[in-house]
Amino acid sequence: MNTPTPTPAAPLLQVRAMNHSYGDVVALAGIDLEIADNEFFALLGPSGCGKTTLLRSIAGFETPTSGEILLDGADLTAMPAHKRPVNMMFQSYALFPHMTVEANVAYGLESEGVGKAEVKRRVAETLDTVGLASFAKRRPAKLSGGQRQRVALARAIIKRPRLLLLDEPLSALDRKVRAEMQLELKRLQHEVGMTFVVVTHDQEEAMSMADRVAVLNRGSLEQLDTPEGLYSRPATRFVADFIGTANLLDGTVTTDGFAAPGWPLLAVVSALPVGAAGTAVLRPEDVAIVAEGAGLVDGVVVDAFFLGGSSTLSIEVPGLGRPVTATVHAASTARRGDRVGLRIDQSRVVVVPDDRGPVASAVSEKAAVPSSAQAAS
Amino acid sequence: MPKLGLLRLPLWLTYVFLYLPILVVVILSFNDSESLFVWKGFSLRWYPELFADSAVMAGLRNTVIVATTATVLATVLGTLMAVGIHRYTKGGLVRAFAIAPALLPDLLLGIGILSVFSLLGLTLGLHSVIMAHTVFAMAFVTAIVLARLAHLDPSLEEASRDLGATASRTFFRVTLPQLAPGIVAGALLAFTLSLDEFVIAFFTSAPTTPTLPITIYSMVRFGVTPEINALATVLLLVSVVTVIGAQRLTRTTDTTRTTDTTEAP
Amino acid sequence: MTTTTPVPGTPRRRGRRGLAALPFLGPGGLYLAALFVVPLVLITSYAFFQRGRFGGIVWELTLDNFVRLIDPLYLGVVANSLKVGLVVTLLALLIGYPTALAITRLSPKWRTIALVAVLLPFWTNFLVRTYAWILLFNNAGWINQALQGLGIIDEPIPMLYTEPAVVVGLLYMYLPLMILPLYSSLASRDPQLGEAATNLGASPFRVFRTVTLPLSLPGVLTGCVFVFVPAMSNFIIPELIGGGKTVLIGNLIRDQFLKARDWPFGSTLALVLTISLVVLLVAQAAVSRRLNEGKRIRKAVTGA
Numbered sequence: 001m002n003t004p005t006p007t008p009a010a011p012l013l014q015v016r017a018m019n020h021s022y023g024d025v026v027a028l029a030g031i032d033l034e035i036a037d038n039e040f041f042a043l044l045g046p047s048g049c050g051k052t053t054l055l056r057s058i059a060g061f062e063t064p065t066s067g068e069i070l071l072d073g074a075d076l077t078a079m080p081a082h083k084r085p086v087n088m089m090f091q092s093y094a095l096f097p098h099m100t101v102e103a104n105v106a107y108g109l110e111s112e113g114v115g116k117a118e119v120k121r122r123v124a125e126t127l128d129t130v131g132l133a134s135f136a137k138r139r140p141a142k143l144s145g146g147q148r149q150r151v152a153l154a155r156a157i158i159k160r161p162r163l164l165l166l167d168e169p170l171s172a173l174d175r176k177v178r179a180e181m182q183l184e185l186k187r188l189q190h191e192v193g194m195t196f197v198v199v200t201h202d203q204e205e206a207m208s209m210a211d212r213v214a215v216l217n218r219g220s221l222e223q224l225d226t227p228e229g230l231y232s233r234p235a236t237r238f239v240a241d242f243i244g245t246a247n248l249l250d251g252t253v254t255t256d257g258f259a260a261p262g263w264p265l266l267a268v269v270s271a272l273p274v275g276a277a278g279t280a281v282l283r284p285e286d287v288a289i290v291a292e293g294a295g296l297v298d299g300v301v302v303d304a305f306f307l308g309g310s311s312t313l314s315i316e317v318p319g320l321g322r323p324v325t326a327t328v329h330a331a332s333t334a335r336r337g338d339r340v341g342l343r344i345d346q347s348r349v350v351v352v353p354d355d356r357g358p359v360a361s362a363v364s365e366k367a368a369v370p371s372s373a374q375a376a377s
Numbered sequence: 378m379p380k381l382g383l384l385r386l387p388l389w390l391t392y393v394f395l396y397l398p399i400l401v402v403v404i405l406s407f408n409d410s411e412s413l414f415v416w417k418g419f420s421l422r423w424y425p426e427l428f429a430d431s432a433v434m435a436g437l438r439n440t441v442i443v444a445t446t447a448t449v450l451a452t453v454l455g456t457l458m459a460v461g462i463h464r465y466t467k468g469g470l471v472r473a474f475a476i477a478p479a480l481l482p483d484l485l486l487g488i489g490i491l492s493v494f495s496l497l498g499l500t501l502g503l504h505s506v507i508m509a510h511t512v513f514a515m516a517f518v519t520a521i522v523l524a525r526l527a528h529l530d531p532s533l534e535e536a537s538r539d540l541g542a543t544a545s546r547t548f549f550r551v552t553l554p555q556l557a558p559g560i561v562a563g564a565l566l567a568f569t570l571s572l573d574e575f576v577i578a579f580f581t582s583a584p585t586t587p588t589l590p591i592t593i594y595s596m597v598r599f600g601v602t603p604e605i606n607a608l609a610t611v612l613l614l615v616s617v618v619t620v621i622g623a624q625r626l627t628r629t630t631d632t633t634r635t636t637d638t639t640e641a642p
Numbered sequence: 643m644t645t646t647t648p649v650p651g652t653p654r655r656r657g658r659r660g661l662a663a664l665p666f667l668g669p670g671g672l673y674l675a676a677l678f679v680v681p682l683v684l685i686t687s688y689a690f691f692q693r694g695r696f697g698g699i700v701w702e703l704t705l706d707n708f709v710r711l712i713d714p715l716y717l718g719v720v721a722n723s724l725k726v727g728l729v730v731t732l733l734a735l736l737i738g739y740p741t742a743l744a745i746t747r748l749s750p751k752w753r754t755i756a757l758v759a760v761l762l763p764f765w766t767n768f769l770v771r772t773y774a775w776i777l778l779f780n781n782a783g784w785i786n787q788a789l790q791g792l793g794i795i796d797e798p799i800p801m802l803y804t805e806p807a808v809v810v811g812l813l814y815m816y817l818p819l820m821i822l823p824l825y826s827s828l829a830s831r832d833p834q835l836g837e838a839a840t841n842l843g844a845s846p847f848r849v850f851r852t853v854t855l856p857l858s859l860p861g862v863l864t865g866c867v868f869v870f871v872p873a874m875s876n877f878i879i880p881e882l883i884g885g886g887k888t889v890l891i892g893n894l895i896r897d898q899f900l901k902a903r904d905w906p907f908g909s910t911l912a913l914v915l916t917i918s919l920v921v922l923l924v925a926q927a928a929v930s931r932r933l934n935e936g937k938r939i940r941k942a943v944t945g946a
Contacts, residue, residue, distance in 0.1 A: 061837055082840045094838035098856050098932070107852070108842035155842065381747050387740035388756075394737075395763045395817065398774030401784055405777070414782045454670040461666025475670065478678050480867065482875040482919070484892055485912055488899050489681025492688065492909075512677045515670060544662065573767055575878070580899070593769045597882060601773070609770035616765030620758070 012037040012195055013058070013163060018067030020053055020219075027053040029219045031067070035163075035197060040189050042210035043199045046242070049216040051199045055165050058197070059088045071162060082111070087161040091168040093152040095140040101127070101151050102136040108159045126158045129191070146177045150184075157192055166198045170205055182209055203243050207231070215239050231283075237352050240281040247282040247324050250354055258351055262319035264296055266344075270351035277354040284312065286345040287326035289334050295341030299324065301334050315342060399613065406606035413603060423607035430604060436592030443503055443578075443588055444571040447510035452564045454511070455518025460552065462519070463526040472523065479516035486513060487580035494581070505581040506588060510571045517570065518563035525559030565623040569616060686916070688909035699905065707910040716894070720914055723891040726805070727874035727918075730812045734820040734869050735862065737813075742824035742861075743854075757825065764818050772882050775811050776802060779883065803885035811879040816872060820865040827861020828854070863926035871919045891915060 011034035020028040028050040035041045043051040056062040058069060060081025069076040076084060087108070096104050102123055109119045127133045130150040140148055149169065156164055169185065170178045186209055189196045200206050206213045207227040215222040215230065215238070223235040234240035241248060251260030253276045258266045260280055272278050292298050302323055303314035310330055314323040324342060334340055381388070405413060409420030427433060458475050466472070478486065490509045494501060533555070537547040553560075575590040582588060587595070596605055689707050692700040710716065745756045763771065778785045779801040786798040801807050831854065839849045877892030886893075891911055898908030 059837075059841055061840075081837075082843050082845055086841075088838070088841045090834050090838055092832075092834055094832065094834040096835060096839075096853060107839065107844070111839075111843035111845075111848060155838075159842070381744055384740050384744035384747065387737060388744040391737055391741040391817070391821070392759060394814065395760070398771055398778060398814070399763055399766055401777055402770060402774045413777055414780065414784070414787065454673055457666045458670035461663050461670070465663035465667065471667070475674070478674065480919070480923070481682075482871050482915060484875040484877070484895060485685070485915060486678075486681065488895065488905075488908065488912060489685050490677060491899065492684045492905065493677070493681045496684065508677060512674065515673070519670070569765060573765070575768055590767060590769055593767060594878075597769060597773045597776075605770065605773065609767055609774075612770070613766045617762065620762070620765055624758075 011035065012039075012072065013197075014068070014070040015054070015058075016068040016070070018054070018057070018064045018069065020050070020057065020062065020064045026219050028057075028064070031216075031221055033214055033221060033224055035195060037162075037195055038193055039195050040186065040209060040211045041195065041197045042206035042213040043197065043216060044203055044206040044213050044242075045201065045216035045222075047201055048218070050219040051201075051216050052167065054216070055088075055167060055197070055199045058163070059086055059165055060084050085161050086163045086165060087156040087159055088165040089149075089152045089156045089167065089169060091171060093140075093148050093172075095148055095151055095155075097140055100137050100139055101132065101143070104140070104151055105155045105158055108155060112159070122158055126154045129157075129188070130154045145173055146181065149173065149181065153188070157188075157194065160192075161194065163195050163197060166196060168200055169198060170200070170202070185209060207243070215242065217242075232348070233350055234281055234352055237279050237355060240279070240350070240352055245284055245325055247284065247287070249280040249282060251278065251280065252276070253278050253351065258349075262297070262317060266349060267346050268349045268351055272351060272353060278351045279354045281350045281352060282324075282344060283348065284325045284327035286348045287324060288343045288345070289313065289315075289326060289328055290341045290343050292339045292341045295343040298339065298341050301336050301338045301340060304334065304336055306330065315340060317342070402606050402609045403613070405603060406610045408603055408606070411603065413601065423603050424611075427604050427607045427611070432592055433589070433604070433608060436587055436589040439503055439586050440572055440589040443506050443510060444568050446507045447514050447571045448564055448568045450507070450511040451514035451518050451567045452560060455515035455563060455567075456522050456556065456560050458515065458519045459522035459526060460548070460556075463523060475519045476516050478513045479520060481513075483513070483574070483576040487577040490577070491580045501581060501583040503582070503586050505583075506578050509577045509581045510574060513577070514567035514571055517566050518560070521563040521566065522556060522559045525556055529555055562623055565619060569619055573612075573616075682916075685905075685909040685912055688906045689913050691906050693904040693906050707907050710907060711910055711914075716911075719889050719894055720891060720911075722889075723874045724918075726809060726812070726888075726890060727870045729809055730816065730873040731820075731866050731870045733809070733813050734817050735865065738817060738820035738824055738865065739858075739862070742821050742828055745821075745825055746828045757822075760818050760821050763814075768815070769878065771814065772811060772879055775807070775814065775883055779807050802883065803887055805884065805888045808880050808884040808888045808890075811883040812873045812876060815876070815879065816869045819868040819872075823864035823868065824858065824861045827858045827864070831857055860926065860930040863922070863929055867919070867922045867926055870922060871915060874918065875915050 013035040015031055015033050018028055018031040019026075031050075031054065043054060045051045053062055057064050058076065060076075060079070063077065071085070076086075096107065099107070105126060106119050106123050109122060114122075123136075124133070127136055130153055132147060132150050132154065135143065135147060135151075140151065143151065149172075166185075170181055173181060182205065185196070185198075198206065198209065207230070210227060212224065212226050213230055214224045217238050223230060223239045225233070225235075230239060230243050234243065234246075237248065240246050249258075249260040249263065249266075251258055251263075253259075253270055253272045253274055254265065255274050256265065256267070258268045258270065258278065258280050260266065266280060268280060270278065288295075297317050299315040299317035301313055302316045305312045308330065311328050311334075313326045313328060313334055315326060316323045326342065328334070405416075406423055407419050407421065408416055409422065410417035462472050462475060486509065490505070490512075491501075494505055499505070529552075533551055534547055537551045538544075542550065573590060574588075575594065578588045578591055579594070582591060593605065593608065596602070688699065690703055690705070692702060692704050692706060694700045711720070741760075745753055745760075748756055777783055780786070781798040781800060781802065783802070785801065786795075789795045790798065835853055835857070836849050839853045840846075844852065874890065875892045875895075877890065877896045880886075880888045880890045880893055891914060895908050895911045895915075898904045898911065902908075
């Protein structure tokens, strides 16, 4: 399920028809993507989706079963791992415990055979950039988590690689440090002008930092788009469900719109053929609470979470298998037990193909009260 | 994972080096000749001769007595030590002290204990060997049980206490069963080490009650018959069976334990 | 009425704790004190006393034993023992390190087999293993027979009763003891460190030299501790394979205790062994401590 958005600039990295299997297990299937120069790119997906395998293939620690990886047009897979102009920041940082911060950062340059004076200069410069100049002589054991990460980062960027790979860079940090590091990474990427490729399972992280995100699921590329595109125009059911919160209404495409059991006909345009099984994606903020009878459907508020600036309400609607989630401004006073009406901004509803297969669709049909307009696809 | 490549050479070299002498001995044990250097054909004659040799049998009996007794003592003392160290100390010094006997050259331990006995005017005999063997054997048991303790879930003991069990009840009903594989492994190791131990026994035994290794020593020094090869092969077999048995035993006790916990409602 | 019995792991008053520890640490501790500490202290102290006319101890403090130790005869033996110990340890390291490294690269199934195979010779009787080398080294022995049979030599090479034979015998005895701690150290290293080094441009050899080797140092030292002093103190192999021509500290000590009955002097020699051991242990502990800090970081970050 590929919806390639045109790459903004000349592609730096091209992955073509890449497959990777371990015996019977398929880790990656037919991956095609392009990453532009100077881009902050994210590989996003749940664990087991293959994003780490993809990252490690680019770094050279895994060899794809078939397909190509081209960097600036040159075949990357032909180069041994230690010769690739690609550097990586490991999830566990992998700092050399027997070396000082300085020695760690200098390691990459020394491996290239750069002269001592030059090494010294560049190490000092890079440590400055990440804000660790005063920690040069310390050993990793004596640093905090955030500091260790910066050493790992410094060690990776000092070689000015064409591509910097970051494996779950924020997962080991606690909340506050994480927020700070997110800004740090963005700032750094602009400052050094490198292409960053971040692998993460946290969609908030990917969405907030990246220019474009590739969403992977079970070895396949679901969608490659900007964060905004992924959110507002999801291409598959998985993406709609994975990114942010969504109300998923399974139903069928009709000549005048979309028919979902429990809802009146939705005036939604979609590219899918008439009669196809689809899922309408309705974001909570596009659901408005109105007086009972004044909206499209009526329901009862079963849960209300007040989050300060906004509230999340769960409304049970008769005929629908799951409650509808709505996000409202804090000013709304709807409480548990209230009978309300729901109005939706139909212009913002997107229909994605229901690609779960006949069994899954049948299950969701059973959950809803049977209604008319169920054309078998 | 990086490949073996050139490392294959030293690997094979090591195994050839380690097994060549053993192979020679085992093969010669089936030699139909008194000679150690000429092969005359296959024969099993040395095995019955071995079992008929009273000196060897006496040595064997002594060794088994020593090994069994020392193992029992070492296992009890060693396990208690390990639990004590794990629970009540931060490790470090006490731990080093408890494991030190395993590191000490056997020569030093041998002459040391001989000196103590001599000073106290005590006679030597199997009892002195047993006491000496217990010293280093318990160090090994302590080391193994400690390693096992490090992997145990401390919350199990706490849960037991929380449910009202006393310290001793917790120890016998919760801690000990979990430690069982480690204790068994330690005991088997102690037994095998004691069976084969020569140096300490050499200094602490009485001439009239030699252990098997000492008997073998006399045989090697004062006249070798191919009987020795048969003895060696038998000992090898016993050791192999014990080691493999120990491995299997610790594995099965582990798996039965885990299936029990998952099946408990 | 509530009886507060101590729960393991929770902080409580020292007195209670000490009492609770008694049944556990007591028996073993006492036993070791009596049969481990006392013997060692005793023989160390003997070094400062004299041998009695008929083999007992004259309880007068003296440093004569140490003076006697400096006699070129005995010093030569000590020096030779140190040399032999060193050679054996180095050879064990040279053969053992690549072997241990090779084992870490095997698949898990083969790894267990490989390790058991290394240990197995250890479970054969020590004396028999030694005597097996006599069979091999003898002028009429199997090695000579093989070489003559293959036409490589005409006359048997005298191997038995030479120092190199003793070295080989000692190496054979203690090689497994070098391989196991080396393997343990190499197997527990963080594979991501090697990957990080590779990613930064280090060739496989450079990765070995700058990352694998330094981090395996604790294992190397442990192996050396297990090999060096035992090799020096072994007296059976020099006797049986060396034919008494190669005299090491172990032989001297044994002779002093059982033949010459000069226990004080024997103890003085034993002191040399003890000191070597302590020096090695201290060195090993120091290196170990420095590098164990690294493992703690990884645990903290990945929880692994």
